Amino acid sequence: MANQTSKSGQTSRSGQISKSTSKSGQTSKSGLLFSGSDWDFKTLSRAYEAIEAIAIEELHLDIYPVQMEIISSQQMLDAYSSVGMPLMYRHWSFGKHFLYQELLYRKGGRGLAYELVINSNPCIVYLMEENTMALQALVTAHAALGHNHFFKNNHLFRQWTDASAILSYLDFAKGYIARCEERHGVAAVEAILDAAHALMEQGVFRYRRPPKLSSERQREGVRERLEYEERSYNDLWRTLPPSKGGDNVGEKNSNIAERKKTLKLPEENLLYFLEKNSLVLEPWQREIVRIVRVVAQYFYPQRQTQVMNEGCATFVHYTLMNMLFDRGLISEGAMLEILRNHSNVIFQPGFDDPRFSGINPYALGLDMMQDIQRISTEPTAEDRDWFPDIAGNGNWRETLLDAWANHRDESFIRQYLSPALMRKWRFFILADAASEPHYEVASIHNERGYEKIRAGLAQSYDIGASRPDIQVVDVDLLGDRQLRLEHKVKNGIMLEEASRDATLRHIRTLWGYEVSLAAIDAQTGGRLNERSTSQIGE
Amino acid sequence: MPIFVDRRLNPKDKSLGNRQRFLKRAREELKRSIRDRIRTGKIADVDSEHAVSMPARGTGEPSFSDAKDSGRRQHILPGNKHFAPGDRVPKPGQGGGGGSPGKTVSEDDFRFVLSREEVLDLFFEDLELPDMVKLNLKEILSFKPRRAGFAATGSPTNINVGRTMRNSHGRRIALRRPKQEELDAIAEQLAILEVEPQSAAPVRQRIAALREELERLERRRKRIAYVDPVDIRFNRFDAQPVPNANAVMFCLMDVSGSMGEREKDLAKRFFVLLHLFLKRRYDRTEIVFIRHTHEAQEVDEETFFYNTQSGGTVVSTALEEMHRIIEQRYPSKEWNIYAAQASDGDNFVTDSEGCIGLMDGQIMRLCQYFAYVEIIDERESHIFGSTDNGTSLWRAYSVVNQRWPNFQMSRIANAADIYPVFRQLFARQPVLQKSA
Numbered sequence: 001m002a003n004q005t006s007k008s009g010q011t012s013r014s015g016q017i018s019k020s021t022s023k024s025g026q027t028s029k030s031g032l033l034f035s036g037s038d039w040d041f042k043t044l045s046r047a048y049e050a051i052e053a054i055a056i057e058e059l060h061l062d063i064y065p066v067q068m069e070i071i072s073s074q075q076m077l078d079a080y081s082s083v084g085m086p087l088m089y090r091h092w093s094f095g096k097h098f099l100y101q102e103l104l105y106r107k108g109g110r111g112l113a114y115e116l117v118i119n120s121n122p123c124i125v126y127l128m129e130e131n132t133m134a135l136q137a138l139v140t141a142h143a144a145l146g147h148n149h150f151f152k153n154n155h156l157f158r159q160w161t162d163a164s165a166i167l168s169y170l171d172f173a174k175g176y177i178a179r180c181e182e183r184h185g186v187a188a189v190e191a192i193l194d195a196a197h198a199l200m201e202q203g204v205f206r207y208r209r210p211p212k213l214s215s216e217r218q219r220e221g222v223r224e225r226l227e228y229e230e231r232s233y234n235d236l237w238r239t240l241p242p243s244k245g246g247d248n249v250g251e252k253n254s255n256i257a258e259r260k261k262t263l264k265l266p267e268e269n270l271l272y273f274l275e276k277n278s279l280v281l282e283p284w285q286r287e288i289v290r291i292v293r294v295v296a297q298y299f300y301p302q303r304q305t306q307v308m309n310e311g312c313a314t315f316v317h318y319t320l321m322n323m324l325f326d327r328g329l330i331s332e333g334a335m336l337e338i339l340r341n342h343s344n345v346i347f348q349p350g351f352d353d354p355r356f357s358g359i360n361p362y363a364l365g366l367d368m369m370q371d372i373q374r375i376s377t378e379p380t381a382e383d384r385d386w387f388p389d390i391a392g393n394g395n396w397r398e399t400l401l402d403a404w405a406n407h408r409d410e411s412f413i414r415q416y417l418s419p420a421l422m423r424k425w426r427f428f429i430l431a432d433a434a435s436e437p438h439y440e441v442a443s444i445h446n447e448r449g450y451e452k453i454r455a456g457l458a459q460s461y462d463i464g465a466s467r468p469d470i471q472v473v474d475v476d477l478l479g480d481r482q483l484r485l486e487h488k489v490k491n492g493i494m495l496e497e498a499s500r501d502a503t504l505r506h507i508r509t510l511w512g513y514e515v516s517l518a519a520i521d522a523q524t525g526g527r528l529n530e531r532s533t534s535q536i537g538e
Numbered sequence: 539m540p541i542f543v544d545r546r547l548n549p550k551d552k553s554l555g556n557r558q559r560f561l562k563r564a565r566e567e568l569k570r571s572i573r574d575r576i577r578t579g580k581i582a583d584v585d586s587e588h589a590v591s592m593p594a595r596g597t598g599e600p601s602f603s604d605a606k607d608s609g610r611r612q613h614i615l616p617g618n619k620h621f622a623p624g625d626r627v628p629k630p631g632q633g634g635g636g637g638s639p640g641k642t643v644s645e646d647d648f649r650f651v652l653s654r655e656e657v658l659d660l661f662f663e664d665l666e667l668p669d670m671v672k673l674n675l676k677e678i679l680s681f682k683p684r685r686a687g688f689a690a691t692g693s694p695t696n697i698n699v700g701r702t703m704r705n706s707h708g709r710r711i712a713l714r715r716p717k718q719e720e721l722d723a724i725a726e727q728l729a730i731l732e733v734e735p736q737s738a739a740p741v742r743q744r745i746a747a748l749r750e751e752l753e754r755l756e757r758r759r760k761r762i763a764y765v766d767p768v769d770i771r772f773n774r775f776d777a778q779p780v781p782n783a784n785a786v787m788f789c790l791m792d793v794s795g796s797m798g799e800r801e802k803d804l805a806k807r808f809f810v811l812l813h814l815f816l817k818r819r820y821d822r823t824e825i826v827f828i829r830h831t832h833e834a835q836e837v838d839e840e841t842f843f844y845n846t847q848s849g850g851t852v853v854s855t856a857l858e859e860m861h862r863i864i865e866q867r868y869p870s871k872e873w874n875i876y877a878a879q880a881s882d883g884d885n886f887v888t889d890s891e892g893c894i895g896l897m898d899g900q901i902m903r904l905c906q907y908f909a910y911v912e913i914i915d916e917r918e919s920h921i922f923g924s925t926d927n928g929t930s931l932w933r934a935y936s937v938v939n940q941r942w943p944n945f946q947m948s949r950i951a952n953a954a955d956i957y958p959v960f961r962q963l964f965a966r967q968p969v970l971q972k973s974a
Contacts, residue, residue, distance in 0.1 A: 041542050048540050066540040075545060078552040093599055095560030098553045099650040122541065129546055144540065186559070198601050350617020359616060428618040430627065433610045441625040444618055457614045468602045487602075493609030495602055502600035 033329045037132035044068065044127075047137045051145060054323050059316065060397055061149040064123040064163065068144065071126050076112045077101055079126065083299070084116055086124065087170050089177040089291070091193050114341075117143040119151040119302070121163040134334035138341060141320040146313030153405045154308070156301035166298060172219050173291040180284050192285050195506035196271060196292035202470055203271030203296040222287055229283045259476070266471040266486070270507070271296070273472045279481065280512030289510065304408040304463050311365015312404050318342060318366065350426075364425075368412070371421045372399055382419055409461035417454045419445075427453045434492075468495060470517070481513040482532075488522040495519070501536045508533045561656060564597055568652070572660045576810060577803055580839055582825065584810050585817055588657045591649045661810075683775035692772025701771035709769060715762040716755040724752045785820035785906075786868045787813060790856045790879040793829040793847050797882055801913045802843060805880035808911050808956050812878045815960065820874065826863060830856035832886070836863060851884045853931055854892040861900050870904045877905055883912045883929030890934035897935075902942045909959050910935055910947040 033050055034043045048066070055061045071079070081098030082088035105112060114135055116126040125143045127136055151157050181189045196203070260266070267273040271293040275286050302309065321342075325335045348363040349355045372390070375383045376399050379391035390399050403412060422445045429442040429452060443449030443456075459465055469488040475481065485507075487495060500517070507515045516532035561568065571590045575583075621627075652660075688701055728748050731741060789809045791797070797805075809825075816823045827842040828834055831849030834856040860877065868875060885893070902908060912932055932947075939945050948959040 068540050069543040069545045071545045074550055081553050090555045092559035092563045095553060095556030096597060098556060103650055201601050351615035425616040426618040427614055427616055428621055430613040430615060432613060434608050438629055439627040441621040441623055443623055444621055453614060456612050460614055468604060470602055491610045494605045496605040499600040499603055503602050
């Protein structure tokens with residue numbers, strides 16, 4: 001602790017030397033990191049260093065190096081519309097999202113985020129230029145340390161995304177798609193992108209580990225592949241009788257089981273399947289499908305760890321800001337501003353409040369993590385009963401670090417949501433059967449309901465369970481080439497028909513032949529209905 | 539130490555390309571929306587930004603999603619106040635899932651603003667204007683910088699030396715900055731005194747005093763700058779539009795029963811195009827609406843397009859009314875007078891001769907340009923083609939057309955026919971610009 005204070009004292013002294021204005025002189029004399037609401041790069045850097053030092057010392061965070069970028073509100077809107085990435089290929093849907101975000105912002109319907117953070121190495125943090133210095137400090141703690149630590153340590157991110165390669169991959173993707181547009185026309189590229197975007201949800205591996213992508217190797221590979229295809233293209237092959245083309249699919253008379261085995265069916269990743277097996281896609285079209293799939297896969301862990309990621313960042317900024325304040329590094333005025341923004345961020349209205357729009361991941365995450373802190377330091381008898389392994393172990397830091405590293409939202413809630421918190425949030429379960437004219441309250445926050453609420457809430461954060469489960473089950477490449485998909489219907493929840501038909505049309509674009517989707521009841525295995533593109537029409 | 543990158547100066551409008559792609563995709567719907575607006579809005583408003591609603595077709599992004607009205611599910615909600623297990627809550631009337639997980643406004647259901655450029659693009663596309671003309675119309679009036687006093691801020695090239703030095707002089711007097719002569723005088727005295735060796739005590743004291751005085755004055759000179767930032771004045775320039783004359787545009791339209799919705803819509807676009815042209819050419823444009831049946835009257839835009847009146851058709855009354863208004867309010871010395879007339883060609887049998895007389899005798903002398911469109915049925919368009927037979931008004935105006943080069947006439951059956959009427963107007967453009 002003593003070491004800590006002297007270190008930040010040093011940083012402020014060096015600030016005094018380098019700056020001659022009276023304002024910063026005062027700042028250093030009083031030991032504050034900053035005073036007033038204006039920021040400059042020196043102050044930002046001083047604040048970052050003080051915050052980082054405390055974070056590593058006190059919370060044992062482990063982070064990627066940080067790159068902070070200052071952007072204007074316009075640029076923040078740009079980033080919003082391209083799914084939060086600093087560079088992205090061009091597509092009309094991003095233009096549409098931009099218009100929407102801009103409208104909300106202009107009308108005052110929604111403020112812009114104070115920051116945006118990219119899971120990359122170095123970790124890129126965007127700071128808005130409008131932020132006051134107090135906000136910049138808050139945001140630094142939140143994004144540059146909280147999110148950063150989570151990105152670097154959570155097992156999902158470690159396993160599924162390669163932080164050091166994503167930016168160069170996107171750079172490659174952007175350039176590649178632009179070149180395709182030049183060569184093949186915007187409309188042709190757009191058709192493929194539209195179709196691939198429609199399948200993004202079904203374009204991730206949930207269970208299999210994807211190969212690592214290294215952008216240079218990737219680029220090299222694409223070039224070689226394309227060159228090879230161009231070199232070896234011979235129009236003659238097209239004219240060969242079809243019977244000889246069947247070699248790569250297996251024996252001509254192979255039974256269905258063997259066919260499925262060759263194609264590794266059933267396959268949950270539709271984009272992957274289409275990319276590898278579609279008979280009509282040109283090489284460049286395959287590459288575009290692949291790009292969309294890689295982007296979808298990159299965001300998959302983020303969607304599974306909303307509560308944890310935001311909770312971790314919020315917990316970190318709240319804890320760090322309080323520590324800074326306790327050490328006299330932040331003035332009371334700045335702390336008040338920070339707390340006001342903090343409480344806005346974690347605002348959670350009740351279900352019957354007009355402002356209610358679902359559970360606020362910031363609020364739930366922070367509450368759960370503070371709850372873990374409480375359980376490990378001052379547990380009640382109930383906590384000892386529910387969490388025998390962590391209650392009263394006194395080491396909340398390690399407990400939290402462990403949770404951040406090894407869980408996703410679903411397992412985190414299943415593991416750590418305590419009865420005390422359920423009572424505080426006054427959670428209840430509303431059962432909703434489409435056939436009934438009313439909802440029924442199934443469980444509330446009482447002894448009989450705790451387990452059910454915890455399981456239900458965890459379930460609702462399980463992407464695998466809450467997304468329609470659609471798989472490729474069969475295709476006869478030698479026969480009619482009809483692509484057969486299966487939708488496992490859980491709890492009788494069917495697909496929305498208009499968007500289902502539109503999406504099937506998109507799949508047909510990529511597949512080139514008839515596509516059919518059968519709805520299968522997950523419990524009974526009975527066939528509920530079947531829809532084929534031949535029924536839909538263009 | 540983190541790396542800092544200041545991105546604020548990066549090129550803006552990173553998503554412009556995406557916006558253009560999006561607009562292209564939604565083109566047809568947006569065009570319809572612009573058309574509606576021209577039909578319902580004011581002529582002068584076409585040339586501005588325009589909010590349109592999100593087109594529904596062609597811009598959907600489908601994906602597999604759960605149907606809200608099937609199956610069984612659970613909602614876990616915070617903020618229970620009085621529910622106990624087994625309680626029943628009625629569903630809100632519309633859309634099943636209402637009171638449960640928050641329903642936000644769908645992203646597809648919003649309005650956004652098209653810029654003036656984009657609105658005009660869509661408008662022109664319908665009229666099939668040649669590119670040169672489009673460019674001409676979209677061009678914004680040029681500005682000339684004009685001296686407008688002085689300012690305390692500005693770029694170094696605009697420093698006004700005279701003003702700056704005057705301020706500096708006044709400030710030096712006010713703050714009593716020691717002059718060079720005063721310093722020189724003291725230095726001279728010092729030099730004289732210091733020459734004498736072994737001087738007496740009073741002299742040494744005098745030298746010390748002089749030295750001190752010299753030092754004080756020099757310090758003061760340093761503190762009070764010769765030219766201080768507060769002295770500096772810059773020439774200020776105002777952007778002033780290049781002076782242009784005024785123009786008045788007369789819209790003449792037959793509003794008798796034979797003019798239906800389609801005819802009025804086409805007429806309106808005809809007027810809009812002329813107005814766009816005038817607005818670009820002239821600083822100040824006014825529009826006068828004259829409608830006529832068997833009698834003519836000046837009306838406002840609303841009445842002009844939406845009120846119907848029954849009666850016969852006597853075109854000359856409108857021309858007389860126009861002449862009267864010109865005499866009264868728009869002397870041709872001060873105003874450039876443009877006229878656009880739309881009609882279905884009907885006229886009272888004996889009136890056409892009178893029209894020729896009026897045009898020849900008075901109106902064509904006063905007008906810069908007179909454009910006449912006859913709105914015909916699409917089926918008739920290929921019958922009439924370019925023949926000179928036609929309605930009585932058409933035949934009468936054909937005579938006028940031969941005598942006056944600034945008269946234009948055409949039959950139009952759809953929007954794309956409108957532009958040729960103005961072709962000459964735009965073709966003359968370079969000449970006009972030179973003379974302006």
